């Protein structure tokens with residue numbers, strides 16, 4: 001589903017690599033935690049998968065495509081098959097819940113009847129049915145993140161990339177979000193989640209890939225946040 005072969009990324013000439021010779025593969029249907037200190041390269045990894053950045057060396061394959069060979073006009077098509085969720089939710093403040101999710105379908109030209117059936121289904125999936133008309137500021141942080149997850153999933157992407165999705169949430173709310181992500185994963189969506197949340201990682205016991213200064217230092221199945229525990 002995602003394969004990195006000796007991937008390095010150097011942002012500025014002379015700077016130390018943000019990623020240094022990383023090779024790893026994420027199989028279809030996996031749930032992978034990407035852990036590591038601030039600045040270890042987790043976000044860089046995710047941006048490379050989305051082709052928001054290009055590697056300085058090495059090869060990246062995502063959803064069966066060699067990203068170096070992908071022409072610029074095909075990049076939006078790639079991104080449509082990869083949902084993204086961030087720490088800061090990134091909702092449109094003046095649009096209600098329904099509209100925030102519908103927009104992901106409107107921008108790709110889906111017909112109105114499709115939007116009118118798919119958005120409520122997706123809101124139900126994330127546990128937000130009945131809250132269609134609320135504005136983001138009328139929702140809790142956990143509910144706002146559920147809207148963001150609904151927006152990421154409404155197009156049924158093959159992969160979901162999550163960058164610190166529980167970073168702004170309290171522990172109890174975070175557990176609810178993780179249950180939702182686990183459920184989404186069990187229905188077949190591959191998930192890669194960058195996180196600092198040790199409790200969540202320790203509870204979920206999924207594959208853990210650890211980066212340190214851009215180097216992959218650990219790849220552990222059913223892993224924990226810190227090595228050696």
Ligand SMILES: Nc1ncnc2c1ncn2[C@@H]1O[C@H](COP(=O)(O)OP(=O)(O)OP(=O)(O)O)[C@@H](O)[C@H]1O
Pocket residue numbers: 011012017018036037038039040041042043044045
């Ligand atoms: N656009 C950029 N230009 C220059 N350097 C960058 C850029 N983005 C990231 N870096 C550098 O690359 C390294 C890796 O950053 P990255 O954001 O991938 O780390 P991270 O593990 O996601 O950190 P955090 O947990 O704080 O989000 C850091 O040294 C960072 O300063």
